[in-house]
Amino acid sequence: MMTKHQQPPCCSPITEAPLTADDAADLVRGFKAVADPVRLRLLSMIASNSNKEVCVCDMTGAFDLSGPTISHHLKVLREAGLIDNERRGTWVFYRANLEVLERLAAVLGNGISAR
Template sequence: MLTAPLDEDQAADLAKIFKALGDPVRLRLLSLIASRAGGEVCVCDLTPAFELSQPTISHHLKLLRQAGLIDCERRGTWVYYWVLTDTLDQLSTFLTTTHKAEATA
């Protein structure tokens, strides 16, 4: 939370990203993508990892993408997703800065 409290706009932006992480399916999707060697995963490798319908997986991937946590590209028939590490770094920095702010106070 930095040394100063968040203003409303900052809080709204950050909350949107945290909200995207606030679902177990999306967290598992993100971890599946991030842990894959090469950093890219085809949707066809993600869907069978869940007992959920394909549209539901597609929906969660869309939310993660809208939050700026992942991005994707179509190559032929398949669509590949990868993690946007900058966003993860931003969140991590926010959390640790919060911590340090308190310790310093």
């Protein structure tokens, strides 16, 4: 049984076969979500953290943005399935959804080399 953010394997790397319309539509939310510099940085902070999760309180100081703006960007990442969150008291902790990240990376073709 799959969780709400788990997705079945998608497709071959784009260097091996063209995407179907359904596969492209399925992947676009994740790519759109990381197409913003703030969201890409937030995702990087979360995914690279040695604790595998980050409190929102530890992320806001890294940006010259208001708390509500950071929350909006985190919501976009969460709705795209790239991160999950858990509330603990007054704080929210975020962790990367590695299956979704691997899926996006796979379609781009890990190991692409210039020919």
